[in-house]
Amino acid sequence: xxxxxLKERSKQYRIDTLKTIYEAKAGHTGGCLSIVDIxxxxxxxxxxxxxxxxxxxxxxxxxxxxxxxxxxxxxxxGFFPKEELATLGKYKSRLIGxxxxxxxxxEQNTGGLGHGxxxxxGTALGAKKSRLDTKVYTVLGDGEMAEGSNWEAMMFxxxxxxxxxxxxxxxxxxxxxxxxxxxxNLEPLRQKIESFGWEVREVNGHDVGALVNAFDQLPFVExxxxxxIAHTIKGKGVSFMEHNxxxxxxxxxxxxxxxxxxxxxxxxx
Amino acid sequence: MKANQVVFAETIExxxxxxxxxxxxxxxxxxxxxxxxxxxxxxxxIVEIGIAEQNLVGVASGLASMNKKVFAVSPACFLTAxxxxxxxxxxxxxxxxxxxxxxxxxxxxxxxxxTHHSLxxxxxxxxINNISIVAPADAFETEHxxxxxxxxxxxxxxxxxxxxxxxLGQEISADFKIGKARIIKEGSDVQIVATGETVWPSLEAAxxxxxxxxxxxxxxxxxxxxLDTSVLNWxxxxxxxxxxxxxxxxxxxxxxxxxxxxxxxxxKIIGIPDEETVSGSQNEIFEHYQICPIGIANxxxxxxx
Numbered sequence: 001x002x003x004x005x006l007k008e009r010s011k012q013y014r015i016d017t018l019k020t021i022y023e024a025k026a027g028h029t030g031g032c033l034s035i036v037d038i039x040x041x042x043x044x045x046x047x048x049x050x051x052x053x054x055x056x057x058x059x060x061x062x063x064x065x066x067x068x069x070x071x072x073x074x075x076x077x078g079f080f081p082k083e084e085l086a087t088l089g090k091y092k093s094r095l096i097g098x099x100x101x102x103x104x105x106x107e108q109n110t111g112g113l114g115h116g117x118x119x120x121x122g123t124a125l126g127a128k129k130s131r132l133d134t135k136v137y138t139v140l141g142d143g144e145m146a147e148g149s150n151w152e153a154m155m156f157x158x159x160x161x162x163x164x165x166x167x168x169x170x171x172x173x174x175x176x177x178x179x180x181x182x183x184x185n186l187e188p189l190r191q192k193i194e195s196f197g198w199e200v201r202e203v204n205g206h207d208v209g210a211l212v213n214a215f216d217q218l219p220f221v222e223x224x225x226x227x228x229i230a231h232t233i234k235g236k237g238v239s240f241m242e243h244n245x246x247x248x249x250x251x252x253x254x255x256x257x258x259x260x261x262x263x264x265x266x267x268x269x
Numbered sequence: 270m271k272a273n274q275v276v277f278a279e280t281i282e283x284x285x286x287x288x289x290x291x292x293x294x295x296x297x298x299x300x301x302x303x304x305x306x307x308x309x310x311x312x313x314x315i316v317e318i319g320i321a322e323q324n325l326v327g328v329a330s331g332l333a334s335m336n337k338k339v340f341a342v343s344p345a346c347f348l349t350a351x352x353x354x355x356x357x358x359x360x361x362x363x364x365x366x367x368x369x370x371x372x373x374x375x376x377x378x379x380x381x382x383x384t385h386h387s388l389x390x391x392x393x394x395x396x397i398n399n400i401s402i403v404a405p406a407d408a409f410e411t412e413h414x415x416x417x418x419x420x421x422x423x424x425x426x427x428x429x430x431x432x433x434x435x436x437l438g439q440e441i442s443a444d445f446k447i448g449k450a451r452i453i454k455e456g457s458d459v460q461i462v463a464t465g466e467t468v469w470p471s472l473e474a475a476x477x478x479x480x481x482x483x484x485x486x487x488x489x490x491x492x493x494x495x496l497d498t499s500v501l502n503w504x505x506x507x508x509x510x511x512x513x514x515x516x517x518x519x520x521x522x523x524x525x526x527x528x529x530x531x532x533x534x535x536x537k538i539i540g541i542p543d544e545e546t547v548s549g550s551q552n553e554i555f556e557h558y559q560i561c562p563i564g565i566a567n568x569x570x571x572x573x574x
Contacts, residue, residue: 054336101363108334109363112354118324119359122331125316129292130335149355152324 001044006208009076010040014237014264016072016085022257024068024088026097030247031141032069034172034205034232038139039073041211046137051079051105055132058123060108062116063141063170064098065249071095071103079105114147116140117167121153124165124225135218139168143175146184151196158197163219166226167198170205172234176248190229198227205230237264270436273466274372274429276411278303281340284419285311291338291419292316296325301431302342302372322347326355330365338368338419345371345387345428346378353393360424361399368418369426374404375466375512376541377431379550387428388541391493392517394426401447402493404428404465407437410491413445421447430466430512432551437468437489450497456486459569460502463510464490464519467539467560471510474565485569496522503532506572508539510565512555515540535572539565 001009013036021027042059049056061070068088075082080103087093094102098111110116116138127134144150157165169189177183186192193200199220203210211230220226234248235241238260241250252260285291285307294316299305308315316332318325322343329341341348348371349356360367371390378385394402403418403425405411411429418425425447442451453468454475463471468489475485488500490509501507501523509520520538527534539559547557555561559568 108330108365109358112358114323115327115355115359118327118355119331119334121324122328123334124331125328126332126335126337129313129332129337132335149321149323149327152318152321153327156318156321156324156328 003209003212006040006044006212009044010037010208011264011267013040013069013072013076015261017069018252018257018260020068020072020085020088022252023086025251026089026249027068027251028065028249029251030174030234030241030244031063031066031170031172033236033238033241034234035063035066035139035170036069037206037208038168038170038211038230039069041208041215042137043073043077045212046215055134057135057137058107059137060116060120060123061099061110062113062138062144064111066141067097067099070099074103074105077105079103113141113144114149117150117153120165120167121156121162124162125160127164128162135164135166137166137168139170142169142171142173142180142186143183145169145186145189154193154196154198157225161223162225163223166218166228168228168230170232171229172232174234174243174245174248176245178245193227197224199224200227200229202229202231205232206236237267239263270433271408272431272433273405273408273411274431275303276408277370277415277427277429278307280412280415282307282310284416285314288338289314290336292332292340294318294325294329294332294339294341296320296322296343296347298343298372301344302370304342322352323355326352326367327359329367330355330359330363333365333367340368340370342370342372344385345374345390346385349387349390349393356394357397361397364399364423366421367424369424371426371428373431374428375430376546376551376554379554380548382548383546386546388514388546390426390428391511391513391519395494395517395522399423401425401495403447403491404493405491406465406468406489407434409436409439410445410489414447414491417445417447428465432466434466435469437472448492448495448497450500451489451491452486452500453489454485454487456484457505458484459505459573460486460488460507461510461565461569462488462490462501462507462519462523464493465512467510467512470555470560470562471565473562474569477562477566478569483569483573490519493519493522496526498526501526503527503534506535508537508565508569508572510539510560512560513540515542537568537572539568
């Protein structure tokens with residue numbers, strides 16, 4: 001998929017995500033809009049191998065609560081019918097509010113924060129032990145970087161030279177209570193990650209071209225795990241949702257949805 | 270006589286000779302897990318995590334997802350508390366078939382104190398869906414439990430102690446199956462249902478009782494979940510014995526079954542009461558709380574009165 005096709009796809013994913021959340025009357029709107037370009041590039045450019053292929057690349061979403069965007073992408077990739085998105089959060093639906101393996105295409109059940117990276121470490125190590133050319137990807141939320149388990153895993157990944165592992169931080173700088181900087185300061189983040197033995201690149205997490213370019217360079221350094229700090233905007237693409245913690249799990253009204261969809265459809269960036 | 274965790278390590282070494290997909294994941298715990306030798310013979314099949322139990326269970330889950338047969342080995346006190354959320358989500362909920370091995374369990378660490386005791390593990394894990402909980406009593410049960418855990422279709426928690434354990438004998442029940450209790454000694458006046466390292470003192474208690482004309486049946490309920498209720502005899506009083514809090518463990522599991530099926534029998538749970546555990550060696554702690562032949566025999570006689 002070329003860059004302009006990817007951009008079109010991002011637009012469609014945003015629209016479908018908002019419609020899905022509106023229909024379910026629940027969802028993590030802001031985080032979905034910040035993660036969606038990363039998911040788009042992962043699923044339409046980066047990840048290799050069919051589901052049946054044991055050596056397929058693995059994507060395990062640590063930021064589990066941004067699952068609505070992931071469901072939209074998985075439906076688009078044909079893992080399940082798009083109509084099923086309308087069942088999100090409904091009684092006995094397999095589409096629940098955090099990733100579950102009941103949904104085709106999902107590698108692991110996640111949602112407790114600070115769980116994805118340790119699992120990815122084991123998966124990446126397992127791939128190496130089996131001499132598979134599998135690459136393992138995760139997306140982390142910035143709030144969950146306060147979880148100690150992430151830093152346990154960071155140490156493990158570099159110690160074991162897991163250069164088939166790439167972690168992406170959806171760094172929108174906002175968590176449910178407010179700014180990361182006020183809740184629990186992460187900075188200087190790049191230096192922290194580098195000091196744990198990872199190779200780091202920083203990109204605009206909404207620039208699909210920049211994301212493609214970063215992923216194409218993996219591993220950044222042979223023998224080291226790779227970390228992409230993707231600078232993003234919570235609520236990206238909808239003016240009244242951007243940079244606003246209210247939309248962490250805010251659900252749009254009918255009127256807000258129609259304004260948001262209009263903005264997204266008219267967006268030519 | 271060997272400690273169950275020594276038998277565990279010996280069994281694993283034998284299996285690893287034929288199975289290159291077998292992995293031990295340790296948290297600076299290969300010494301207490303008796304896996305130093307394993308690490309020397311099979312350096313590619315041991316994964317050292319360092320002292321980071323959350324990562325231990327997360328990494329083990331990821332390895333298991335790549336079709337490895339994974340044992341996560343760490344002191345039971347840490348494995349089932351520090352990393353309980355990883356056990357719940359990454360192992361059980363995601364159904365990554367890790368065998369969790371809680372070593373030096375219960376009050377094995379004795380005078381090291383409550384930070385190092387695990388008197389909550391049965392209770393915590395019983396309330397989590399999709400895991401079998403197994404506490405073998407001797408070398409026979411340990412060896413078979415390890416092999417059965419590898420073949421299990423769901424995650425398994427194996428609980429081992431440090432103490433050298435006598436063989437219970439296999440005259441009556443030579444079979445081992447997860448979820449199938451073993452009758453160690455038959456009897457008709459009272460049933461003593463014990464698990465793990467408390468089966469031996471229960472058997473000794475039965476001998477003391479015999480001298481007083483009381484015929485006690487001794488059951489090794491090595492699997493706490495799923496509980497084998499078919500072996501329970503509610504025609505006679507029942508005493509349960511465990512190296513665990515009296516809350517949430519074997520005793521309450523048995524009691525719950527009996528009461529919900531209208532089997533009202535004289536019943537006693539022997540275990541560690543809800544108090545700051547007395548200090549001392551494992552043996553001293555056992556004797557303090559009546560988890561010893563005389564203590565168990567006395568509780569049986571009280572019930573029979």
